[in-house]
Amino acid sequence: MAEQQIVSPLPGIFYRSPSPDEPPFVEDGGSIEAGATVGLVEVMKQFTEIKAEAAGSDIRFEVDDEGMVNPGDVIAVVQG
Template sequence: MSSQITAPLPGIFYRRPGPDKDPFVEVGDTVEEGQTIGLIEIMKQFTEVRSEAAGVLTAFQIDDLGMVGPGDVIATID
């Protein structure tokens, strides 16, 4: 059964903790409930985006550095 990770607030979605760092997760990785999969920045404030379910990350719907709005689907987990 698929689970969707949605944006809690508007901003810019980052898949990495920093420009020279590896992504938090890649498509195909197993993620745990509560695991950080990215960050959303709004006005220089960063909020962690966490998985609400355990499983395999099957897709990102938002590109790295893409704009998100509240409730936008960021990723899908099976």
């Protein structure tokens, strides 16, 4: 199985859930479908959805919830 990296397209703060009182879009170790939202990046009060480009399993997040990211930073790794 090949690893697939999900990277941040822009700088900002990464959030794993749609709001503080909701569960994460995807749990560590979970599976995802192509096009599924894995998190949000906030830049100046605007939120951009981060989506998986391909389906995979055993997702492993490389960035903590509310962690800073820069363009090209790996947010998560998925087994494809």
